[in-house]
Amino acid sequence: MITSHPLMLLALLTLIAPFWGALLSGIDRKLTARAQGRIGPPVIQPLYDTLKLLRKTPIVLNRIQVVYAYLHLAFMVLAFLLLVLGQDGLMFLFVFAFSTLSLVLGGMCVRSPYSRIGSQREILLMVAYEPILILLMIGIYKANGSFLLGSPFVAAKPLLMALPLLFLAFLVVMAIKLQKSPFDIATSHHAHQELVKGLTLEYAGPYLALIEIAHFYEIAILFYFVMLFWASNLAIGFVLACASFFLMVLIDNAFARLTTMWVFRFMWTGALLLALTNILWLYFR
Amino acid sequence: MTQEWLIGALVLGPLALALLILVGPRGWWRDGLVVVAALATMAAGVELALKGSATLTLPPLVTEIATGIEPVVIITVLFLGFRVRSWLVMGMAVIQLALAAAGYLLERGHETVATVIRIDPLSTILVLIVSVIGSLIALYAIGYMRQHEHHAPTTAASTNRFFFFIIAFLGLMNGLVLVDHLKWLGIFWEGTTLCSFFLIGHDGTDEARTSARRALLINVFGGLMMGLGGYLALRLTGSESLSAAMASPAALIPLALLAVATMTKSAQMPFQSWLLGAMVAPTPVSALLHSSTMVKAGSYLILRIAPHLGQLAPVVAVAGAFTFAVTCALAIGQSNGKKVLAYSTIANLGLIASCAALNTPLAYAAALMLLIFHAVSKALLFLCVGTIEQTIGSRHIEDMGGILFKMPLTTSVAIVGMVSMMVPPFGMLIGKWMAIEAATQSPAVLILFIIGSALTVFFWAKWIGRITTASYHETYTIEKVSGWQIGVLLTMVVAVILGSLAAMPLYHYIAKPVSLQMVGQVGDATMRTLLESVDGLVTWPIFVVLGVVLLAIVISSLFFRCSQLRLPFLCGENVEGGAQSYEFRGIADGTETAMLNSYYLSPVFGEGKITAWSNPVAVMIIITLFGVIVP
Numbered sequence: 001m002i003t004s005h006p007l008m009l010l011a012l013l014t015l016i017a018p019f020w021g022a023l024l025s026g027i028d029r030k031l032t033a034r035a036q037g038r039i040g041p042p043v044i045q046p047l048y049d050t051l052k053l054l055r056k057t058p059i060v061l062n063r064i065q066v067v068y069a070y071l072h073l074a075f076m077v078l079a080f081l082l083l084v085l086g087q088d089g090l091m092f093l094f095v096f097a098f099s100t101l102s103l104v105l106g107g108m109c110v111r112s113p114y115s116r117i118g119s120q121r122e123i124l125l126m127v128a129y130e131p132i133l134i135l136l137m138i139g140i141y142k143a144n145g146s147f148l149l150g151s152p153f154v155a156a157k158p159l160l161m162a163l164p165l166l167f168l169a170f171l172v173v174m175a176i177k178l179q180k181s182p183f184d185i186a187t188s189h190h191a192h193q194e195l196v197k198g199l200t201l202e203y204a205g206p207y208l209a210l211i212e213i214a215h216f217y218e219i220a221i222l223f224y225f226v227m228l229f230w231a232s233n234l235a236i237g238f239v240l241a242c243a244s245f246f247l248m249v250l251i252d253n254a255f256a257r258l259t260t261m262w263v264f265r266f267m268w269t270g271a272l273l274l275a276l277t278n279i280l281w282l283y284f285r
Numbered sequence: 286m287t288q289e290w291l292i293g294a295l296v297l298g299p300l301a302l303a304l305l306i307l308v309g310p311r312g313w314w315r316d317g318l319v320v321v322a323a324l325a326t327m328a329a330g331v332e333l334a335l336k337g338s339a340t341l342t343l344p345p346l347v348t349e350i351a352t353g354i355e356p357v358v359i360i361t362v363l364f365l366g367f368r369v370r371s372w373l374v375m376g377m378a379v380i381q382l383a384l385a386a387a388g389y390l391l392e393r394g395h396e397t398v399a400t401v402i403r404i405d406p407l408s409t410i411l412v413l414i415v416s417v418i419g420s421l422i423a424l425y426a427i428g429y430m431r432q433h434e435h436h437a438p439t440t441a442a443s444t445n446r447f448f449f450f451i452i453a454f455l456g457l458m459n460g461l462v463l464v465d466h467l468k469w470l471g472i473f474w475e476g477t478t479l480c481s482f483f484l485i486g487h488d489g490t491d492e493a494r495t496s497a498r499r500a501l502l503i504n505v506f507g508g509l510m511m512g513l514g515g516y517l518a519l520r521l522t523g524s525e526s527l528s529a530a531m532a533s534p535a536a537l538i539p540l541a542l543l544a545v546a547t548m549t550k551s552a553q554m555p556f557q558s559w560l561l562g563a564m565v566a567p568t569p570v571s572a573l574l575h576s577s578t579m580v581k582a583g584s585y586l587i588l589r590i591a592p593h594l595g596q597l598a599p600v601v602a603v604a605g606a607f608t609f610a611v612t613c614a615l616a617i618g619q620s621n622g623k624k625v626l627a628y629s630t631i632a633n634l635g636l637i638a639s640c641a642a643l644n645t646p647l648a649y650a651a652a653l654m655l656l657i658f659h660a661v662s663k664a665l666l667f668l669c670v671g672t673i674e675q676t677i678g679s680r681h682i683e684d685m686g687g688i689l690f691k692m693p694l695t696t697s698v699a700i701v702g703m704v705s706m707m708v709p710p711f712g713m714l715i716g717k718w719m720a721i722e723a724a725t726q727s728p729a730v731l732i733l734f735i736i737g738s739a740l741t742v743f744f745w746a747k748w749i750g751r752i753t754t755a756s757y758h759e760t761y762t763i764e765k766v767s768g769w770q771i772g773v774l775l776t777m778v779v780a781v782i783l784g785s786l787a788a789m790p791l792y793h794y795i796a797k798p799v800s801l802q803m804v805g806q807v808g809d810a811t812m813r814t815l816l817e818s819v820d821g822l823v824t825w826p827i828f829v830v831l832g833v834v835l836l837a838i839v840i841s842s843l844f845f846r847c848s849q850l851r852l853p854f855l856c857g858e859n860v861e862g863g864a865q866s867y868e869f870r871g872i873a874d875g876t877e878t879a880m881l882n883s884y885y886l887s888p889v890f891g892e893g894k895i896t897a898w899s900n901p902v903a904v905m906i907i908i909t910l911f912g913v914i915v916p
Contacts, residue, residue: 058849062757067838074834090718094709108750111867112853113881120884123746130739283728
């Protein structure tokens with residue numbers, strides 16, 4: 001069996017992950033289209049798009065831009081590996097954050113106002129959700145006695161039982177990471193009037209494809225992370241993750257965009273309070 | 286050489302050479318002596334570290350000398366207080382004199398206590414930081430001051446005095462971290478205050494004078510706390526040895542006073558203003574104060590006394606964590622590069638103090654790691670900003686767009702420096718990671734750590750984004766900066782990278798054993814598991830990924846063609862060859878310029894907004910520090 005060898009399994013997962021991310025993204029587009037009364041593109045349209053981008057002539061504004069695109073993808077893949085290998089949660093988080101940061105810097109290093117606005121907003125979003133992700137890791141530590149991301153698999157009780165409020169807060173973070181309304185203020189799947197394409201505006205061709213692939217990995221990471229909340233039975237975890245993704249699509253279609261400072265305030269009050277309450281009761285237990 | 290001679294070379298050597306610089310002529314004599322002093326101090330520091338731990342008892346005469354020097358130092362402070370017309374400084378100096386006299390009367394009947402030099406891992410780490418990084422900064426200053434004399438000719442006459450204080454600073458710091466005698470500690474402590482006063486005031490401008498005066502005032506207050514603590518320690522425990530007095534259970538009040546003294550030296554809230562003012566001085570001074578000397582004296586002392594803090598420890602930990610979170614927020618609102626660096630220094634010192642006071646081996650090890658890596662990275666960053674400032678004539682972040690083309694070497698070094706402050710797997714991030722894991726035992730500290738680290742990303746990202754902004758250029762030419770400056774910058778950048786590669790071995794072989802030795806107990810079972818699990822982290826895959834990225838960049842640049850270049854989208858037709866490609870055609874073919882500065886969010890993160898509530902809170906925390914020891 002090919003899956004019996006851990007390294008082979010890891011390689012297989014790393015190869016499959018972007019396709020899984022692309023598929024989820026395609027389903028998202030299909031569902032959204034149906035919700036709006038359109039037929040929508042085929043489910044594997046994101047894959048077609050990315051392959052087409054890869055074949056195009058590269059177009060850049062300067063050479064540094066390219067560096068950041070590579071860093072973004074490389075650290076996203078590394079974050080995925082750390083997650084699948086069940087490594088230290090906080091270190092995973094820092095690697096994950098640096099991947100996003102590379103994208104932000106890639107948007108900032110060009111003399112394009114739209115892309116710079118997108119970058120500035122994305123940093124604010126990072127500052128907004130980062131505390132919640134760190135608290136989530138603290139929650140895992142408090143629940144399982146270990147910072148290792150492999151620990152939910154061996155824990156007696158599913159993580160969701162210990163961290164229900166943190167799970168809710170995490171769903172909000174997930175909506176931000178997936179660029180869903182009302183949080184799609186830095187960039188989005190659709191071009192917005194005041195921002196054009198924001199963060200990724202000045203990327204094109206194969207370098208934009210790198211960013212797309214990194215985003216597929218990001219989707220896979222988020223999917224896997226939701227599954228961690230019910231890791232003792234991965235079938236339930238899978239259903240939970242699918243339900244969360246469906247919820248994301250629902251939210252996306254039900255809300256309009258809001259301003260950056262609104263998101264910042266919302267995250268540092270509402271979502272942070274949810275997370276803190278959950279952490280506090282774990283401390284008092 | 287025996288260790289006694291090495292101690293002499295580390296403490297008296299720089300002082301003697303500094304005197305020679307002061308009385309000597311300018312030019313090659315001065316530069317040569319600075320090089321000799323720097324290299325000799327560096328060599329002696331490394332040699333001392335290789336010799337290992339020891340405790341040396343010096344003859345009683347040395348203690349007698351301290352009794353003689355103490356009033357001289359205090360009277361110097363009194364005189365300076367008179368010169369800057371500060372009644373507060375003079376008043377505090379008079380109290381200090383009275384305390385010294387009272388201490389003298391108290392110990393007159395007893396036989397003289399021998400001065401003990403304690404070379405243990407903690408003091409060795411500090412000696413290495415001071416003598417290696419401090420000396421490198423002195424070497425950098427040779428090149429920098431030549432330029433500086435050119436920019437500000439009126440200060441040229443006092444450049445020898447400038448180097449006198451820089452070199453003497455190294456000797457005093459070495460003395461401060463090695464000596465285990467409260468009186469000598471107080472003398473070295475005041476000595477560094479005096480050095481920093483003269484260095485900050487070097488340029489003689491109004492701003493420099495005001496800043497120097499403020500630094501003097503705040504640090505003399507710290508010195509007074511120290512003197513009071515020393516006197517009370519002698520009174521309550523009957524000992525003048527730092528280690529013996531602090532280990533005594535009767536020493537809680539002196540400990541609280543010393544903790545306040547460390548806060549003034551490390552510029553913790555509410556004492557942060559002097560370090561922010563200190564940036565008016567020539568850049569080597571800022572680099573020295575922020576990385577290897579002065580502020581690290583505070584970190585050293587808190588690390589030294591932390592295991593004895595007892596019921597004070599939680600308050601000190603919260604005070605440090607509070608400073609960390611608040612100054613990270615303050616850094617976001619600043620567009621002045623040096624100020625951002627200053628707030629980041631204060632934040633990291635708060636983190637170090639907080640970790641030290643958490644009093645578990647993991648937290649203590651995190652504090653040591655942060656202490657070491659911060660010293661290297663921050664020295665590097667200040668020296669870069671100094672070089673950039675001399676070239677572009679501004680220290681404002683928004684003016685730094687395009688410097689990647691103007692000065693590619695310095696800018697690349699600066700990028701590595703900034704990246705090393707916040708990106709895995711560099712040393713500072715490893716330290717911060719350990720700090721957060723260690724703080725899980727103390728929820729209040731933990732939340733402040735989390736807030737602070739989330740905010741950290743913001744101000745570094747804005748800065749890196751600004752300095753890497755550039756239009757396309759076919760070729761880059763290395764800028765012309767003096768060899769001293771470039772040499773030191775390159776040495777430090779190599780140190781940052783090698784140090785980060787060695788971060789986990791450093792934890793395993795140095796930080797962990799040292800903290801186990803200092804803190805003494807492993808704590809409960811969960812802390813033990815954490816201590817070991819941290820040891821299991823492997824960072825090499827991250828370096829491998831960085832290597833792969835490097836390779837990908839090289840390969841893709843081989844396939845790069847100029848025909849692939851485009852101008853940014855500006856909502857209109859680009860003006861070909863327009864200034865910095867910001868210009869586009871607007872209505873009726875007029876030329877419009879699109880510009881965008883970074884977010885500073887001053888309504889939220891402005892200095893006035895935040896300090897208005899945070900300084901009072903910091904004062905309340907200090908009052909609490911004394912509140913908890915009221916019986």
